[in-house]
Amino acid sequence: MKTVSFISQLIIPVFILFTILYGCAKRVRVYDCFVSGAKSGVGVVIKVFPYLLAIFVAVKAFQTSGALEFAQEWLGGLLEFFHVPIDVVSIALIKPLSGSASLGVFTNIAKTNGPDSQASLISAVIMGSAETTFYVLAVYLGSVGIKRTRYLVPVCVLADLVGIIIAISIVKFFFHFS
Amino acid sequence: MNTIWVLLIATSVLFSLLNGRLDEFTKAIFEGAKSAVEVSLFLLGIVSLWLGITKVIENSGLIHRLSGFFQYFVRRLFHNIPPDHPAITSITLNFLANLFGLGNAATPLGIKAMQDLKTLHPGEETITFEMMVFIVVNTASIQLIPFTVIGILADYGSNNPSAIVLPTFVATFLSALFALGILFAARRIFK
Numbered sequence: 001m002k003t004v005s006f007i008s009q010l011i012i013p014v015f016i017l018f019t020i021l022y023g024c025a026k027r028v029r030v031y032d033c034f035v036s037g038a039k040s041g042v043g044v045v046i047k048v049f050p051y052l053l054a055i056f057v058a059v060k061a062f063q064t065s066g067a068l069e070f071a072q073e074w075l076g077g078l079l080e081f082f083h084v085p086i087d088v089v090s091i092a093l094i095k096p097l098s099g100s101a102s103l104g105v106f107t108n109i110a111k112t113n114g115p116d117s118q119a120s121l122i123s124a125v126i127m128g129s130a131e132t133t134f135y136v137l138a139v140y141l142g143s144v145g146i147k148r149t150r151y152l153v154p155v156c157v158l159a160d161l162v163g164i165i166i167a168i169s170i171v172k173f174f175f176h177f178s
Numbered sequence: 179m180n181t182i183w184v185l186l187i188a189t190s191v192l193f194s195l196l197n198g199r200l201d202e203f204t205k206a207i208f209e210g211a212k213s214a215v216e217v218s219l220f221l222l223g224i225v226s227l228w229l230g231i232t233k234v235i236e237n238s239g240l241i242h243r244l245s246g247f248f249q250y251f252v253r254r255l256f257h258n259i260p261p262d263h264p265a266i267t268s269i270t271l272n273f274l275a276n277l278f279g280l281g282n283a284a285t286p287l288g289i290k291a292m293q294d295l296k297t298l299h300p301g302e303e304t305i306t307f308e309m310m311v312f313i314v315v316n317t318a319s320i321q322l323i324p325f326t327v328i329g330i331l332a333d334y335g336s337n338n339p340s341a342i343v344l345p346t347f348v349a350t351f352l353s354a355l356f357a358l359g360i361l362f363a364a365r366r367i368f369k
Contacts, residue, residue, distance in 0.1 A: 033238075056214040058190070060206045064203060110334045129318075129350035147303040152313065163318065
């Protein structure tokens with residue numbers, strides 16, 4: 001574990017050093033080049049901002065209005081039928097919407113159920129295998145001004161759903177929960 | 179996205195009305211706006227940083243080396259990108275950043291990849307299939323080691339927090355495969 005985490009800490013510094021030295025070797029004015037590239041970052045973020053704003057406002061409103069809790073209760077009954085802990089619903093619903101909120105929910109599940117419980121393990125796998133889909137969609141589509149997304153959004157939502165079912169089955173299989 | 183957004187806002191207003199949380203709703207939208215600004219400021223820093231680095235990669239010619247190295251793998255997935263196109267490098271770098279769990283590098287490189295993909299169809303406002311493949315792989319987020327999650331499990335006294343590494347990897351790999359499968363199936367259906 002230690003060596004793996006050391007290697008992953010090493011990646012970015014080594015990559016940046018290598019890039020800069022390679023540039024110097026090819027007689028590129030590395031500093032000026034970096035600055036001119038960085039300048040375009042401002043335009044990108046300004047372009048993405050309104051999309052981010054729209055999605056953040058909607059997600060926050062959805063969370064506080066009680067709609068999320070309602071969906072959790074409703075889906076919780078369904079999951080109980082399949083012998084899946086109810087807490088899994090909250091992580092499955094919040095993960096595609098918000099990264100920071102899902103981290104909070106996950107920490108809470110680990111605290112209340114214990115870190116080796118079925119609920120914690122399933123949530124851990126969902127945390128590691130799912131992405132904040134709507135944030136990714138807003139940022140990536142916004143950065144290039146795509147307006148017509150064809151069938152992308154339904155595909156992503158369906159893929160998220162399948163991903164959660166996979167996460168639940170894998171944990172049950174690996175850790176022998178019935 | 180239009181449908182999703184309308185759905186989120188409309189159900190939120192409806193539920194705040196039913197639950198008597200109208201005041202909270204108003205507070206929530208301002209709070210959402212505030213966190214959008216915070217995240218954007220954060221993005222401004224890391225996006226500019228990585229765009230600076232990738233500019234050095236481009237101008238030094240390192241881009242051709244990198245794209246040559248990963249071309250085989252990425253080109254299998256993206257048939258319509260010409261060889262030596264910058265998109266191949268930025269897509270590869272974004273995938274690698276995701277793989278190693280470097281979220282701060284993955285998003286800026288992903289934005290770069292989207293812009294490179296856009297140069298293949300300038301001025302087009304409809305998404306291309308290549309962009310969809312790229313986004314779907316990103317939302318499936320293939321990750322080798324979920325460090326944050328392991329850290330939290332360890333914090334609460336797990337017996338063996340790294341036991342979730344293999345299940346997570348299998349789950350993320352399978353869900354990426356299924357996601358791509360769904361996308362390719364959707365292309366057949368909606369063509």
